[in-house]
Amino acid sequence: MRVLAVSYMLPPMLYPQAIQIGRLMAHMSAETGAVSGRSPVAGGGLDCYGELDDRLAFHLEIPYRPVLSGLSLQLARRFLPLYGRMPDEFRAWVPRAERVIAAKLAQGTFQPDVLVTFGEPMSDHLLGFRLKRRFGIPWVAHFSDPWRDNPFRRRDVLANVFNGRQERRVIAAADRVIFTSRETIDLVMRKYPAEWRAKTRLLQHSFDPALYPDAAAPHQGFVIRHVGNFYGKRTPYPLFRALRMIHDRKPDLLDGVRFELYGGMPRGFRWHPSFRALPPGLVDIRGTIGYRESLKVMKDADLLLVMDAPDDLSVFLPSKLIDYLGSGTPVMGIVPRGTSASLLARLGGFTADPRDPQDVATALLHAITVARQRTARGVTRPWGHAAVRAEFEPRHNAAVLEEILRECVSTVPKPVPAAVDSAG
Numbered sequence: 001m002r003v004l005a006v007s008y009m010l011p012p013m014l015y016p017q018a019i020q021i022g023r024l025m026a027h028m029s030a031e032t033g034a035v036s037g038r039s040p041v042a043g044g045g046l047d048c049y050g051e052l053d054d055r056l057a058f059h060l061e062i063p064y065r066p067v068l069s070g071l072s073l074q075l076a077r078r079f080l081p082l083y084g085r086m087p088d089e090f091r092a093w094v095p096r097a098e099r100v101i102a103a104k105l106a107q108g109t110f111q112p113d114v115l116v117t118f119g120e121p122m123s124d125h126l127l128g129f130r131l132k133r134r135f136g137i138p139w140v141a142h143f144s145d146p147w148r149d150n151p152f153r154r155r156d157v158l159a160n161v162f163n164g165r166q167e168r169r170v171i172a173a174a175d176r177v178i179f180t181s182r183e184t185i186d187l188v189m190r191k192y193p194a195e196w197r198a199k200t201r202l203l204q205h206s207f208d209p210a211l212y213p214d215a216a217a218p219h220q221g222f223v224i225r226h227v228g229n230f231y232g233k234r235t236p237y238p239l240f241r242a243l244r245m246i247h248d249r250k251p252d253l254l255d256g257v258r259f260e261l262y263g264g265m266p267r268g269f270r271w272h273p274s275f276r277a278l279p280p281g282l283v284d285i286r287g288t289i290g291y292r293e294s295l296k297v298m299k300d301a302d303l304l305l306v307m308d309a310p311d312d313l314s315v316f317l318p319s320k321l322i323d324y325l326g327s328g329t330p331v332m333g334i335v336p337r338g339t340s341a342s343l344l345a346r347l348g349g350f351t352a353d354p355r356d357p358q359d360v361a362t363a364l365l366h367a368i369t370v371a372r373q374r375t376a377r378g379v380t381r382p383w384g385h386a387a388v389r390a391e392f393e394p395r396h397n398a399a400v401l402e403e404i405l406r407e408c409v410s411t412v413p414k415p416v417p418a419a420v421d422s423a424g
Contacts, residue, residue, distance in 0.1 A: 001030045001031070001113050001114065001402070001405065001406060001409060002030070002031045002032075002033070002057070002110060002111065002112045002113045002114075003028070003030045003031065003032045003033070003112060003113070003114055003115075003116060003405060004032075004033050004035070004101075004110075004112035004114070004115045004116070004131075004137065005021075005025060005032055005033070005034045005035065005115075005116050005117075005118070006034075006035045006036075006097070006115070006116070006117040006118065006124050006127055006128060006131075007021045007034065007035075007036055007117070007118040007124060008036055008037045008090055008093065008121050008123065008124055009021065009036065009037065009118075009120070009121075010022050010025075010034060010036040010052070010059075011048070011049040011050065011052050012050065013036075013037070014290075014291070016319040016320070017118070017120055017144055019048070019049075019291060019319070020144065020205050020206070020319050021118050022048075022049045022052055023049065023206055023208055023394050024206070024394070024397060024398050024401055025052060025055070025056065026049050026051075026052050026055060026394070027394045027395050027397075027398035028398045028401065028402055029398075029402065030402055030405065031057050032055075032056055032057060033056065033057045033058045033059075033060075033104075033110050033112065034056050034058070034059045034060070035059075035060045035062065035097060035100075035101060036059070036060070036061055036062070037061065037062060037063070037064055037090070037093065038061040038062065038063040038064070048208075048211055048291060048292060057110055058104070058110065060100055060101065060104060062093065062096060062097045062100050064090065064092070064093040064096060064097075066089045066090070066092075067092075085156060085159040085163075086158075086159050086162045086163065087121070087122040087123060087126070087147065087162070087163050087166060088120070088121040088122055088123055089121070090121045090123040090124075091123045091126065093123060093127075094123055094126050094127045094130065095130075097127050098127060098130050098131065098134070101131065102134070105135065112137055113137075113138070113409045114137060114138045114139070114140065114405045114408050114409050115128060115131055115132065115135075115137040115138065115139045115140070116139075116140040116141075116142060116401075116405060117139070117140075117141050117142065118142045118144065119141070119142070119143055119144065119145075119147065120144055120145055122147050122163075122166075122167075125141050125147075125166075125170045125174075126166065126170075128141055128170070128174070129169060129170055129173055132173055132174075133173075138175050138408045138409055138412040139173065139174050139175050139176075139408075140174065140175065140176040140177075140178060140404060140405060140408055141170055141171070141174040141176070141177050141178070142178040142203065143177070143178065143179050143180070143184070143188070144180055145180075145184075145316070146184055146187055146188055146315060147163060147166075147167045147188070148160065148163045148164045148167045148188075148191075149187050149188055151233075151309070151311065167188075168191075168192070171188075171189075171192060171196060171199075172196070174199065175199065175408050175412040176199050176200075176201055176404055176407070176408050177196075177199050177200050177201070178200070178201050178202070178203045178401075178404065179200060179201075179202060179203075180202075180203065180204055180205060180317045180339075181202070181204070181315055181316070181317045181339040182202060182339075183313065183314075183315035183338050183339045183342075184315040184316075184317075184339070185197070185200050185202070186315075187315050201404050203397060203400055203401055203404070204317060204322070204391060204392060204397065205317055205319045205322040205392065205397075206322060206392050206393060206394040206396070206397040206398075207322050207323055207325055207326025207392055207393075207394070208326065208394050209326060209393075211292065211295055211326075212295050212296075212298075212299050212326060212327060212328075213295070213296050213299055215299075216299050216300045216329075217296075217300045219300065221256040221257065221258050222256050222257045222258070222302050222303075222368065222371075222372065223258050223260060223300070223301050223302050223303075224257065224258070224259045224260070224301065224302065224303045224304070224305060224368070225259075225260045225261075225262065225297055225298065225301040225303075225304055225305070226239075226259075226260075226261045226262065226263075226304070226305040226306070226307060227262045227263060227289075227294045227297060227298060227304070227320055227323075227324075228262075228263045228306075228307075228318070228320045229263045229264040229265070229288075230263070230264065230265045230266070230269060230307075231264070231266070232309070233309035233310065233311075234307065234308060234309045235269060235307075235309075236261060236265070236269060236275075236307065237269075237272055237274060238307065238310070238334050238352075238354035238355075238357065238360050239259070239283075239305065239307065239334060239360065239364075240272060240274035240275045240278065240283070241274045241357040241360070242334075242352075242357050242358075242360035242361040242364055243259070243274075243278055243282065243283065243361075243364075244274045244277050244278060245357050245358065245361045246361050246364070246365065247277075247278060247279065247282070251279075253365060253368075254282065257282070257368065258281070258282065258284065259282060259283045259284065259305075260283075260284045260286055260297070260301075261283065261284070261285050261286060262286045262287070262288070262289055262294065262297060263287075263288055263289075264287075264288055265285060270285065294323070295323060295326070295327065298323060298324055298326075298327035298329055299327045299328070299329065301327075301329050302329070302330075302371050302372075302375060303329065303330050303331070303332060303367055303368065303371045304324045304327070304329050304330070304331045304332070305331075305332055305333075305334060306318060306320065306321045306324060306331060306332075306333045306334070306335060306340060306344075307333075307334045307335065307354065308333075308334070308335040308336060308338075308340060308354065309336075309354070310336060310353075310354040310355045311336045311338075312336065312337070313336060313337055313338045314335060314336045314337070314338035314339060314340060314341075315338055315339055316338070316339060316340065317339045317340065317343070318340065321333075321340055321343070322392050325347070325384060325389060325392055326392070328381075328382030328383055328384075329383060330349065330367065330370070330371045330374065330383045331344060331347070331349050331350075331383070331384075332344075332349060332350040332351070332352075332363060332364065332367040333349065333350070333351040333352070334351075334352050334354045334360055335351055335352075335354065336353060336354060336355075337353075343388075346385065346388050347383075347384040347385055347388050347389075348384060348385055349367075349384070350363050350364075350366060350367040350370075351363065352364070
């Protein structure tokens with residue numbers, strides 16, 4: 001089976017999407033030709049899967065730089081309602097990528113049996129739509145996040161209309177549609193005819209055991225870490241409020257405990273009253289670190305935190321949560337009902353509603369107690385039920401993806417290619 005894979009973000013780009021999709025491709029057995037953008041960082045920036053190109057039939061890195069950059073880009077994102085939202089900043093890359101792919105396929109050395117596109121960015125799916133129409137290749141569209149229904153997208157009436165229209169075209173034209181959680185399937189497909197749901201498949205993120213250090217480094221005290229960026233409604237405030245509540249009532253319960261937050265965080269978060277009320281040294285806000293270093297600090301922690309925005313339901317499966325799982329360290333989720341909470345429950349973990357400080361405080365103290373008992377007993381096996389952990393092994397997920405692709409090839413007749421619709 002020959003696979004043409006389109007993912008704007010691939011190694012050596014330093015993005016979670018690049019890591020996850022690069023991981024899938026690195027473990028696939030099918031002959032795969034990849035199409036991506038080109039990293040703007042000289043020499044790359046990702047310290048894993050550097051050998052990915054050696055496993056591919058070819059890798060077309062198609063350069064593209066958005067019109068704006070630096071401060072002008074930040075201002076446009078903040079003050080221009082439509083900039084980068086129809087569907088994203090990479091839309092102008094689509095026709096350029098189509099021309100390069102068409103020239104490659106015209107050489108006749110690689111004739112794909114199936115096309116797979118990976119969004120984010122969702123412009124990858126606009127390219128997939130054009131390639132499907134042009135070449136008649138069976139097409140699988142993979143969504144790492146919702147598109148039209150993504151609560152983290154800034155709302156604009158015109159952008160919503162465009163994205164809704166384009167999402168519908170993509171899902172209608174694709175032969176299989178992959179999502180990373182069942183909750184996302186329910187959220188996205190509720191808008192569409194019931195028969196379209198038969199095209200959906202589930203493929204979760206994965207962790208790579210080979211990338212973690214062999215053993216945790218010793219440290220003083222009890223260290224709880226969060227690794228990942230805060231932005232928008234995803235804030236550390238639920239943690240700060242719970243810690244303030246514990247400290248005001250029973251400060252001795254936090255003796256020897258240290259919280260370390262790695263990743264991007266707007267400076268304004270540090271001025272929140274609940275954070276400023278905490279004793280010095282309890283919460284240490286640290287900067288962004290490299291991917292391999294992030295795996296090391298996960299492995300070295302006594303307890304890891306995953307936090308999501310307050311809501312009635314969250315459909316997101318954060319890739320960092322799956323990286324946490326690979327570290328073998330106990331995990332607590334300050335997350336609403338939904339994908340992350342369900343996974344942590346299956347693993348035997350701890351969760352709390354981010355809207356309820358008392359719930360967070362109670363669950364946090366329980367998680368600390370259980371994790372300390374685990375350390376005191378000298379437990380060395382990875383945390384979490386083994387059968388659940390196995391679902392997130394990279395070879396397992398690569399095999400699931402290849403089965404979906406083979407199913408698509410075997411059951412979908414190749415239509416007669418049509419002229420490309422220039423809309424979108």
